[in-house]
Amino acid sequence: xxxxxxxxxxxxxxxxxxxxxxxxxxxxxxxxxxxxxxxxxxxxxxxxxxxxxxxxxxxxxxxxxxxxxxxxxxxxxxxxxxxxxxxxxxxxxxxxxxxxxxxxxxxxxxxxxxxxxxxxxxxxxxxxxxxxxxxxxxxxxxxxxxxxxxxxxxxxxxxxxxxxxxxxxxxxxxxxxxxxxxxxxxxxxxxxxxxxxxxxxxxxxxxxxxxxxxxxxxxxxxxxxxxxxxxxxxxxxxxxxxxxxxxxxxxxxxxxxxxxxxxxxxxxxxxxxxxxxxxxxxxxxxxxxxxxxxxxxxxxxxxxxxxxxxxxxxxxxxxxxxxxxxxxxxxxxxxxxxxxxxxxxxxxxxxxxxxxxxxxxxxxxxxxxxxxxxxxxxxxxxxxxxxxxxxxxxxxxxxxxxxxxxxxxxxxxxxxxxxxxxxxxxxxxxxxxxxxxxxx
Numbered sequence: 132x133x134x135x136x137x138x139x140x141x142x143x144x145x146x147x148x149x150x151x152x153x154x155x156x157x158x159x160x161x162x163x164x165x166x167x168x169x170x171x172x173x174x175x176x177x178x179x180x181x182x183x184x185x186x187x188x189x190x191x192x193x194x195x196x197x198x199x200x201x202x203x204x205x206x207x208x209x210x211x212x213x214x215x216x217x218x219x220x221x222x223x224x225x226x227x228x229x230x231x232x233x234x235x236x237x238x239x240x241x242x243x244x245x246x247x248x249x250x251x252x253x254x255x256x257x258x259x260x261x262x263x264x265x266x267x268x269x270x271x272x273x274x275x276x277x278x279x280x281x282x283x284x285x286x287x288x289x290x291x292x293x294x295x296x297x298x299x300x301x302x303x304x305x306x307x308x309x310x311x312x313x314x315x316x317x318x319x320x321x322x323x324x325x326x327x328x329x330x331x332x333x334x335x336x337x338x339x340x341x342x343x344x345x346x347x348x349x350x351x352x353x354x355x356x357x358x359x360x361x362x363x364x365x366x367x368x369x370x371x372x373x374x375x376x377x378x379x380x381x382x383x384x385x386x387x388x389x390x391x392x393x394x395x396x397x398x399x400x401x402x403x404x405x406x407x408x409x410x411x412x413x414x415x416x417x418x419x420x421x422x423x424x425x426x427x428x429x430x431x432x433x434x435x436x437x438x439x440x441x442x443x444x445x446x447x448x449x450x451x452x453x454x455x456x457x458x459x460x461x462x463x464x465x466x467x468x469x470x471x472x473x474x475x476x477x478x479x480x481x482x483x484x485x486x487x488x489x490x491x492x493x494x495x496x497x498x499x500x501x502x503x504x505x506x507x508x509x510x511x512x513x514x515x516x517x518x519x520x521x522x523x524x525x526x527x528x529x530x531x532x533x534x535x536x537x538x539x540x541x542x543x544x545x546x547x548x549x550x551x552x553x554x555x556x557x558x559x560x561x562x563x564x565x566x567x568x569x570x571x
Contacts, residue, residue: 201215203215203257203344203551205252208246216330217327220347224270225271227266227275227351228266229262229350231347232364232365234570235368235369236568238489238490255342257343258339259369261285262348263283263284264280266281287343287350290305291353292353296308304353305516305518317337319338320349321351376488379488379516381461381463384484389414392460393416393460394450394463395419395465396471397464398419398435406433408535417434421439446478457481458479458481459483460483462475464486464487466491472487472498484509486512486513541567547568553566
């Protein structure tokens with residue numbers, strides 16, 4: 132495909148707004164109310180799935196269906212998550228109950244699990260999901276029901292806009308006041324209540340975004356868009372965070388243009404998605420920086436024109452060498468580390484943009500040379516994610532057209548009961564790209 136034709140396709144897409152198995156009840160499930168999520172066996176793609184879920188979405192209907200579900204609960208730092216029985220969560224007005232099909236394994240969850248980010252507990256993490264619509268909340272408006280009918284395949288964004296606050300009414304879903312005030316601060320949805328309660332005791336369990344590591348999830352309708360049948364449930368889960376975060380950084384914060392030079396520091400799940408988005412936007416030089424050679428080799432297949440191992444060479448000096456001494460137009464920091472924060476700022480050209488998307492230990496500080504910032508007009512900004520109502524449909528189209536390669540983004544698929552092992556491996560740096568938990 133010629134360059135002009137390729138860019139026309141990208142432009143047309145980015146300007147556009149707009150099998151099933153019934154599992155039998157195994158003795159493992161029925162006889163154990165609490166089971167450790169941690170598994171010693173590695174995640175695998177080719178192993179036959181065990182009978183783990185006991186609920187089939189085909190059995191669910193508005194007038195009946197399962198009265199409980201299974202979910203993975205984080206209790207406190209340095210303690211393994213456990214599987215628990217929950218009362219069936221019920222959506223409220225303009226919320227949707229979905230049968231969760233897949234959930235991505237993200238560092239943001241890991242920060243909560245390790246106690247690095249404050250969040251109420253016990254909670255269910257997981258915020259990068261696909262699923263099937265099985266119920267609408269009472270009094271949900273008819274247009275939402277028409278857009279997301281029963282049985283629809285959907286993908287959810289981790290930033291779940293309320294649609295009514297100051298920022299949402301200005302189209303800035305990524306700054307939604309209700310999302311930060313209620314979900315991120317209190318672990319609830321926007322009436323101040325969680326939708327998750329343990330079966331029997333009725334103990335409330337909090338929600339990191341929609342609490343996606345569960346068989347069913349309640350999601351505000353504004354955070355969902357239709358997933359076409361041409362896209363698989365498992366690989367498409369990464370659209371809701373890894374791809375969504377990368378797009379927000381590139382489209383809204385950096386405003387990458389064709390011909391720009393872009394560097395990405397940290398090429399894990401989100402960073403590697405930044406490489407693909409930069410390529411889709413027509414960046415001419417795309418520099419991947421990491422300390423793991425296997426991740427850098429993978430980066431070459433995702434759009435990186437140059438790779439830099441920051442363990443063996445000076446990353447800033449090498450970036451400037453590649454760009455003829457200028458530095459890049461945009462540098463993305465995808466790790467959340469004070470050292471790489473400084474590298475990001477030092478790597479951009481005069482007038483360039485240093486965009487921080489990596490979360491880190493609560494209260495961590497990054498240092499900036501003030502004179503360099505002032506004299507060279509360096510723009511330093513944060514970017515948390517995209518804008519669900521406008522961006523999520525665009526990202527689905529990018530994936531559907533093949534411009535964003537979902538298969539290349541997902542490096543491992545795990546069974547539901549292997550969730551604990553997946554987070555252990557993520558913490559150890561042994562997951563290249565993104566792992567996905569299959570909950571189907």
